[in-house]
Amino acid sequence: MYYYIFNPAANAGRAKKLKDKIFKTLNDYEIAGEFLETLKPGDGYNLAKEAKENGIKTVVVIGGDGTVNEIAQNLINTDIALGIIPTGENNIFAKLLGIENWKKAIEILLPRKLKEINVGKVKTENNERYFCAYLKIEKTQKSPTIWQKLSKEIPRTPFELHVEIEEKLEANTLTDLVIINNPAIESDSFNIFISNQGNVPTKLSFKNIKIRTKKSIPTIIDGENFGFTPLEIELIPKGLKVIVPREIF
Amino acid sequence: MFRKKEILAGIIQPETIVGQGVHLEGILEAKGIIQINGTFTGEVRTESDVIVSKEGKVEGPIFAKDLTVGGEIWGDINVRGEVVVLETGKITGNIICQTLVVKKGGIISGRITMHKEEKIKPTYEL
Numbered sequence: 001m002y003y004y005i006f007n008p009a010a011n012a013g014r015a016k017k018l019k020d021k022i023f024k025t026l027n028d029y030e031i032a033g034e035f036l037e038t039l040k041p042g043d044g045y046n047l048a049k050e051a052k053e054n055g056i057k058t059v060v061v062i063g064g065d066g067t068v069n070e071i072a073q074n075l076i077n078t079d080i081a082l083g084i085i086p087t088g089e090n091n092i093f094a095k096l097l098g099i100e101n102w103k104k105a106i107e108i109l110l111p112r113k114l115k116e117i118n119v120g121k122v123k124t125e126n127n128e129r130y131f132c133a134y135l136k137i138e139k140t141q142k143s144p145t146i147w148q149k150l151s152k153e154i155p156r157t158p159f160e161l162h163v164e165i166e167e168k169l170e171a172n173t174l175t176d177l178v179i180i181n182n183p184a185i186e187s188d189s190f191n192i193f194i195s196n197q198g199n200v201p202t203k204l205s206f207k208n209i210k211i212r213t214k215k216s217i218p219t220i221i222d223g224e225n226f227g228f229t230p231l232e233i234e235l236i237p238k239g240l241k242v243i244v245p246r247e248i249f
Numbered sequence: 250m251f252r253k254k255e256i257l258a259g260i261i262q263p264e265t266i267v268g269q270g271v272h273l274e275g276i277l278e279a280k281g282i283i284q285i286n287g288t289f290t291g292e293v294r295t296e297s298d299v300i301v302s303k304e305g306k307v308e309g310p311i312f313a314k315d316l317t318v319g320g321e322i323w324g325d326i327n328v329r330g331e332v333v334v335l336e337t338g339k340i341t342g343n344i345i346c347q348t349l350v351v352k353k354g355g356i357i358s359g360r361i362t363m364h365k366e367e368k369i370k371p372t373y374e375l
Contacts, residue, residue: 165275169277169291170273199269199270202267202287203264
């Protein structure tokens, strides 16, 4: 039986309007199961924990990257499969998996093709969390103009970044950093992109990395704020079982 | 040569890139193409090609299949195939390779040893 966790607040509440359509389509495909809703941040984590304790085999997230991340925390290094019906704003993890929209996602759930994918574990001085799709360190301007906010082109402030990769490589630069975990590429490492004011970004691969900045910089993982630098990031090989499109994987 | 043009034109994406304005230090090891547009101090190793672009600077030895140099290298080069020094390229160090091409304006200061076959035993292990 599938255990659905629906976040009606995803995509600034727009996901709520899709609820009936999604529910009907799941019934049409005869894959309806237990249907639960989150009411506040943290509910997804607790519901996934309950699913694990109750021996559920498949948890399907109906939400965006943040909801997927919250729920995945309890599914990593377990036998529980994660399905995704993307209803968030960006749905980056679903896109990396080749899941284009919620309708396509339901078609993918039916054959239940599984793939074990790598995930990342990030540690700050007093916290740790897994990430599925990406980690981003960037410093945006404190007071962007209304136009910059509307156009989502908020200028970023360069900062001093020190990266130590597997104790054999060190990078120093003034810049932003993005780590992508692309499940479509068979790899035993992450891709790290260090951008630098419009130039071709630095691209490296790694399994373990330490990041320091002169001042603490906020970190975003899977679309949600998560602590500040310094960070330690570690690759967890094949840490998560995900339902994926048969034609891609 | 055609492959190198594709890499330089951005058609083939290198596996590893050191971007302009970035300074990297240590051992840079990869299986695929390494492109250096920034500055690097240490050892560069790959089973594939190394491209040091016009803006790139490397201080240390390079072990690769082929090497194209548009920037500057201070260090010994051990390449199984071809070394191409472009018009803006400068190498200060000894070179071991099968083929050497130096474009007008390219500079080499060092001893050059050329071997016959590409299938020589690599002097490093990945």
